Amino acid sequence: MKTNDVILQFTAKIVFFMIFFYAVHIFFAGHYTPGGGFVGGLVTASAIVLLIIAFDIKTVQSIIPINYIYLVAVGLIIAGATAAFSMIMGKPFFTHYFDYFNLPILGKTSLHTAALFDLGVYLVVVGVTMTIIQTIGEDE
Amino acid sequence: MKETILLIALTLFMVAIAILLYRVIMGPSMPDRAIALDTIGVNLISAIAIVSILLKTKAFLEAILILGILAFIGTIAFSKYIERGVIVERKGDS
Numbered sequence: 001m002k003t004n005d006v007i008l009q010f011t012a013k014i015v016f017f018m019i020f021f022y023a024v025h026i027f028f029a030g031h032y033t034p035g036g037g038f039v040g041g042l043v044t045a046s047a048i049v050l051l052i053i054a055f056d057i058k059t060v061q062s063i064i065p066i067n068y069i070y071l072v073a074v075g076l077i078i079a080g081a082t083a084a085f086s087m088i089m090g091k092p093f094f095t096h097y098f099d100y101f102n103l104p105i106l107g108k109t110s111l112h113t114a115a116l117f118d119l120g121v122y123l124v125v126v127g128v129t130m131t132i133i134q135t136i137g138e139d140e
Numbered sequence: 141m142k143e144t145i146l147l148i149a150l151t152l153f154m155v156a157i158a159i160l161l162y163r164v165i166m167g168p169s170m171p172d173r174a175i176a177l178d179t180i181g182v183n184l185i186s187a188i189a190i191v192s193i194l195l196k197t198k199a200f201l202e203a204i205l206i207l208g209i210l211a212f213i214g215t216i217a218f219s220k221y222i223e224r225g226v227i228v229e230r231k232g233d234s
Contacts, residue, residue: 003223019209050213137230
């Protein structure tokens, strides 16, 4: 029996970008409103899961050619380097810095090194979730 | 007055969820249960919205959007399992 799920695939193509940009919004708004690296990573992983459900695992791996185990390693390195940077500067471990900058388009913005640590958390959460789902899904 | 109306609406949503829970437990077929679970998700979104009005906060709006996303993906996964018998296909030969 040949099945044709064109409505599901067309919907997934559009809804993927809506979910992904909402995850980016949650990630960057985490300092002042609910959200942050963990929830943003989980919502990003659920967007990729939507693509995996609508298409199949080979197609999604050719669309997003990332080995998710390396993504976990990169996230851990970013989080650890952010924490270790303050030791090099002579402050205690995990001391964070922030300052105000005048960016060209965004205007006066406060940049905080906690966002870099959050980026590490985000990458680790996406990598772990996608590794679990791909490992279970590829099982014959 | 406004609070009374909101509490009545919240009670009605709880009654609707209880009736849907009957359909989840006693439903004769699997698509009945999947649709009942999807509708429970939508009713939970509405209940969270009313609670956030009652508590006079905007902190629950992100929870509403995330619950909508998760209900959508969960319903698609259920329906694909019912139709194909497998959620994650390895190779696209359809």
